[in-house]
Amino acid sequence: MSTHTGTIPYYFNHAKERSFIMSWVLSTDHKRIGILYLVSILTFFIAGMTIGLLMRIELIAPGRTIVSATTYNAMFTLHGVIMIFLFIIPGIPASFGNFVLPLQIGARDVAFPRLNLLSWWLFIMGAILAVVSLFTGGGPIDTGWTFYAPYSIRTTSNVTLAVFAAFLVGFSSILTGLNFLTTIHRLRAEGMKFFKMPLFVWALYATGWIQLIATPVIGITLVLVMLERLFGIGVFDPAKGGDPILFQHLFWIYSHPAVYIMILPAMGVISEIIPTFARRTIFGYRAIAFSSLAIAFVGYLVWGHHMNTSGMSDTARIIFSFLTFLVAVPSGVKVFNWLATLYKGSIDIKSPLLYALSFIFLFSIGGLTGLVNGALASDVHIHDTYFVVGHFHYTMFGGVGFALFGALHYWFPKITGKLYNELLAKIAWLFLFAGFNTLYFPMFIMGFQGMPRRYYDYPAQFHSLQFLSTVGSWILFTGVVLIFANLINALRKGASSPANPWNGTTLEWTIPSPPSAENFEIIPVVKHGPYYRGDTK
Amino acid sequence: MKTEFSITHHADSEGARFGMWLFLFTEILLFGGLFLLYSVYRSEHALNFHSASLELSRFFGTFNTVVLLTSSLTMALSIHFIRYGEQKKSMLFLILTILMGALFLINKYLEWSAKFEHGIYPGSHELVNRSRGEVLFYGLYFTMTGLHAFHVFAGILVLLVMLVLIKKQAITGDDYVKLENSGLYWHLVDIIWIFLFPLFYLIS
Numbered sequence: 001m002s003t004h005t006g007t008i009p010y011y012f013n014h015a016k017e018r019s020f021i022m023s024w025v026l027s028t029d030h031k032r033i034g035i036l037y038l039v040s041i042l043t044f045f046i047a048g049m050t051i052g053l054l055m056r057i058e059l060i061a062p063g064r065t066i067v068s069a070t071t072y073n074a075m076f077t078l079h080g081v082i083m084i085f086l087f088i089i090p091g092i093p094a095s096f097g098n099f100v101l102p103l104q105i106g107a108r109d110v111a112f113p114r115l116n117l118l119s120w121w122l123f124i125m126g127a128i129l130a131v132v133s134l135f136t137g138g139g140p141i142d143t144g145w146t147f148y149a150p151y152s153i154r155t156t157s158n159v160t161l162a163v164f165a166a167f168l169v170g171f172s173s174i175l176t177g178l179n180f181l182t183t184i185h186r187l188r189a190e191g192m193k194f195f196k197m198p199l200f201v202w203a204l205y206a207t208g209w210i211q212l213i214a215t216p217v218i219g220i221t222l223v224l225v226m227l228e229r230l231f232g233i234g235v236f237d238p239a240k241g242g243d244p245i246l247f248q249h250l251f252w253i254y255s256h257p258a259v260y261i262m263i264l265p266a267m268g269v270i271s272e273i274i275p276t277f278a279r280r281t282i283f284g285y286r287a288i289a290f291s292s293l294a295i296a297f298v299g300y301l302v303w304g305h306h307m308n309t310s311g312m313s314d315t316a317r318i319i320f321s322f323l324t325f326l327v328a329v330p331s332g333v334k335v336f337n338w339l340a341t342l343y344k345g346s347i348d349i350k351s352p353l354l355y356a357l358s359f360i361f362l363f364s365i366g367g368l369t370g371l372v373n374g375a376l377a378s379d380v381h382i383h384d385t386y387f388v389v390g391h392f393h394y395t396m397f398g399g400v401g402f403a404l405f406g407a408l409h410y411w412f413p414k415i416t417g418k419l420y421n422e423l424l425a426k427i428a429w430l431f432l433f434a435g436f437n438t439l440y441f442p443m444f445i446m447g448f449q450g451m452p453r454r455y456y457d458y459p460a461q462f463h464s465l466q467f468l469s470t471v472g473s474w475i476l477f478t479g480v481v482l483i484f485a486n487l488i489n490a491l492r493k494g495a496s497s498p499a500n501p502w503n504g505t506t507l508e509w510t511i512p513s514p515p516s517a518e519n520f521e522i523i524p525v526v527k528h529g530p531y532y533r534g535d536t537k
Numbered sequence: 538m539k540t541e542f543s544i545t546h547h548a549d550s551e552g553a554r555f556g557m558w559l560f561l562f563t564e565i566l567l568f569g570g571l572f573l574l575y576s577v578y579r580s581e582h583a584l585n586f587h588s589a590s591l592e593l594s595r596f597f598g599t600f601n602t603v604v605l606l607t608s609s610l611t612m613a614l615s616i617h618f619i620r621y622g623e624q625k626k627s628m629l630f631l632i633l634t635i636l637m638g639a640l641f642l643i644n645k646y647l648e649w650s651a652k653f654e655h656g657i658y659p660g661s662h663e664l665v666n667r668s669r670g671e672v673l674f675y676g677l678y679f680t681m682t683g684l685h686a687f688h689v690f691a692g693i694l695v696l697l698v699m700l701v702l703i704k705k706q707a708i709t710g711d712d713y714v715k716l717e718n719s720g721l722y723w724h725l726v727d728i729i730w731i732f733l734f735p736l737f738y739l740i741s
Contacts, residue, residue: 111549
C-alpha cells in the first residue's frame with residue numbers, strides 16, 4: 001500500500017446521470033461533504049478578511065478615510081457574523097472533521113450520511129440568507145455579531161432575516177455534532193477502544209457534546225428575537241417589562257461554549273501534528289483526552305464573564321470569574337503535554353509543525369490575556385476595549401485560524417493526493433505569523449490605554465499604533481495570498497503524494513492519497529494506540 | 538472507473554436510536570431556554586402571573602392534556618403491533634394518533650382565537666394597558682404553546698410519512714426503528730405539554 005502513488009481523486013469524476021456540480025452537492029460521501037465545507041468556509045474566510053482589511057484601512061488615520069460611520073458599523077457586524085457563524089464555528093469540525101474522522105476510526109462513512117448532506121445544505125441556505133439580508137429590508141445589520149437586545153429589536157436594519165440565517169447555521173451545527181457523536185459511538189473499527197482513538201477524534205467528541213448542549217439555547221434566543229421583532233411579545237423589551245440582560249445570558253450560554261466549539265478541534269489538530277513531526281508518541285495521551293472533556297464541561301459554566309459590566313450580583317461575578325480561571329487548567333495541561341512530546345523528539349520542522357508551534361505561542365498569549373479579562377478588577381478597566389479584541393483574535397485567529405491552516409497543510413496531500421512546495425509554504429507561514437503579530441499585538445497596548453472597540457474614530461494619540469496595526473494587516477494578507485497560491489499551484493501541477501508523506505501513525509495514513517470511495521478495502525483491526533511507533537524505531 | 542460507491546450499511550438501529558435520543562436532548566434544551574425565562578419572570582411577577590393564569594380556559598387545557606396523553610398511548614400501541622408484524626393494527630393506531638394530534642391543534646386554534654377576540658395577543662391595545670407581568674405571561678404563553686403546537690404539527694407530518702412507509706412495508710416487524718424514533722419524538726412533545734399545562738393553566 002505504501003508504494004501507491006497519488007492518482008486523480010475519484011471525486012473529480014462523476015457518474016453519467018449526474019453533472020459535475022450535482023455529483024458534489026448531492027453526494028452523501030463524507031469526503032466530498034468535507035471538501036464542500038472546506039471550500040465554503042475558505043470562501044467565507046476570504047470575504048470576512050476582505051471586510052477586515054477595509055476596516056483596517058478606515059482606521060489607518062483618525063477621521064473619515066474611506067467609509068462613513070454607518071457603513072463602518074455594518075462592516076464590523078458583517079466581519080463578525082461571517083467569521084464567527086460561517087467560518088470558524090463550522091470550521092475545522094465540518095471540513096476536516098468530516099473528511100478525517102471516519103478515516104481515523106476506520107469507518108466507511110459517518111453514521112448518518114444523508115443527515116450530513118442536509119447539514120451542509122442548511123449551512124449554505126443560512127449563508128445565502130445572510131447575503132440576501134444585506135440587500136433587502138432595512139439593509140445590512142448594524143448590531144454587532146452579538147445581536148444585543150433591545151437595539152436588535154428596534155433597529156430598522158434587516159435583523160430578522162440575518163438572525164434566521166444564524167438559526168439555520170446553528171441547526172446545521174447541531175446535526176453535525178449529533179452525527180459525529182453517533183459515528184464515534186457506533187462505527188469505530190474493531191479493536192479501537194475509546195482510549196485508542198486519535199486525539200483529534202477525542203476533540204471532535206468533546207466538541208460534539210458542546211454543539212449539542214449549547215446550540216439549542218442560541219436557537220431559541222434567536223427565535224425570540226425574531227418573534228420580538230415580528231409580534232412584540234415583550235420578553236426582551238424593557239418597555240413591556242422584559243429584561244435585555246436575560247438576552248445576554250441566553251446569548252452567552254451558547255456563545256461562550258461556542259468558542260470551545262472553535263478551539264477544541266483546533267487543539268485536536270495540534271495533538272495530531274505534534275507527535276507526527278516529533279516522531280514520538282504523544283506525551284500524556286489520557287490527560288489530553290480528558291482535558292478536552294474538562295474544557296467542554298467547565299466551559300459551559302463561565303458565560304457570565306462576558307457580562308462583568310452588564311449588571312450582575314458580585315457573588316455571581318466572583319463565581320464566574322473563578323470558573324473562568326479554572327478553564328486555564330485543562331488548557332495548560334494540553335500545552336505542557338505538547339511541549340513534553342517535543343522534548344527529545346526527532347523534530348522534523350515541516351510547515352504543519354510551524355503552524356502547530358505558532359499555535360502554542362499565540363494561543364498562550366491569547367490564553368494568558370484571557371486571565372486578565374477573567375479577573376474582575378482588571379476586566380472593568382479593559383472591558384469593551386481593543387484589549388478584548390486583541391485577546392479574541394489571538395485565541396480565535398492565532399489559535400483556531402493557525403490550527404486550521406496547519407490542518408490544511410497537514411491533510412492537503414491526503415485530501416488531494418498532491419504535494420505542495422514546502423519552502424513556499426514556510427515563507428507564507430512567516431508572512432502570516434509576522435503580519436498577525438504586527439496586526440493584533442498593538443491592540444493590547446491600545447486597549448490598555450483605553451481605546452474602545454467598535455469605534456469609528458479615535459484621538460491622535462492612537463495614530464501610530466493604529467497605523468502599525470494596519471500595516472500588519474497587509475503583511476498578513478500577503479501571507480494568506482501566498483498560502484492559497486501555493487496550494488492552488490500544487491493542485492494544478494504538484495507532484496503526487498505517497499500514502500504517508502509525513503510518516504504519520506494514524507489510520508488515515510495507511511490508505512492511499514487520495515482515499516478511494518470506500519476508504520478501506522478491508523476495515524482494519526486496531527492493535528496499538530494511535531501514535532505507536534514501536535516497530536519503526 | 539467506479540465513481541459513485543454506494544455503501545451498503547448494515548442497518549444500525551442501535552445507532553439510529555442513539556442519534557434520536559441526542560436530538561431529543563437538543564429539543565429539551567431548546568424549550569429549556571424558554572422555561573428559564575418563564576421562571577425568572579414568574580418569580581419577578583408572581584401575582585400578575587397568577588391572575589393572568591385565571592383567564593385561561595382550564596377546560597380546554599385539561600381536555601387537550603387528555604387528548605395528547607391518549608395519543609401517546611395509541612402511539613405506543615402502534616409500535617407494539619408493528620413489532621409483532623401486525624401491519625393493519627399498527628396503521629390503525631397510528632391513524633388514531635394522528636387524529637388526536639389534529640384534535641389537539643384544533644382545540645389550540647379555538648383557544649387562541651377566543652383570546653384574540655378578547656383583544657389579547659402580543660402587542661395588542663388591550664394587553665399594553667395591563668400590568669407588565671401579564672404582558673410577559675401572555676408573551677410567554679403564546680411563544681411556548683405556539684412553539685409546542687409547531688412541534689405537534691411537525692410530529693403529525695412525520696407520522697403521516699411513517700404511515701406511508703408502513704403501508705409500503707418499508708417499516709416492518711424486522712425493521713421498525715423509524716417508527717420507534719417517531720414515537721420517541723411524539724412522547725417528547727407530549728412530555729413538554731405536561732410541563733406547559735400546569736405552568737400556564739394551574740398556577741393560580
